[in-house]
Amino acid sequence: MTNKELTLSGIKLNIVVFFMVAPIWFLVSGGFVYWVGWHHYWNEISQALHFKIVIILFGGVLVHELLHALTWMVLNGKGFRNVWFGFNSYSFTPYTHFRRPMKVWKYALGGAMPGLLMGVIPGLLSYFLKSATLNFIGFLFLWTAGGDIISLWTLRKLNSNQYVQDHPEKMGCIVIEPEIKP
DSSP: OOOOEEEOHHHHHHHHHHTTHHHHHHHIIIIIHHHHHHHHHHHHHHHHHHHHHHHHHHHHHHHHHHHHHHHHHHTTTTOOOGEEEEETTTTTTTEEESSSSSEEEHHHHHHHIIIIIIIIHHHHHHHTTTOOOHHHHHHHHHHHHHHHHHHHHHHTTSSSEEEEEEEEEEEEEEEEOOOOOO
């Protein structure tokens, strides 16, 4: 059996995600700023998030990692003992590791959940509620899901029912190739 890694190094990943900030901002906030105006956007964000941004960011990172874990636990019917949380001091990134192999679609959904719930949904709701604060939060958490977005992109050519194992040390997974019996 030959298994293939679909992983990214932390530093390289952080550099790529850093350069994703402008495209993600334009995707989430560009139309919003055009609609409400830069002055309204900036004033609301600076008033609402002046001191709260640190709390929102750190609390959001914890929620982000919990969403990965909870989604994988529910989809795989496995308990909390199969989840490992950690922090990679080399790349300065927190992570959630699920110890059991799972189908690609389950891995992908667990990988996408924080970006969807914390980024896409607040970003979309901000247009309906005309809330620059909610728009900025959507942008911020979609940006923090940048690594997940890149990881999901690496899965695009795999069969959704194929099995993968979350990599215990790197960002990404190991594709588990089925044994071919003669």
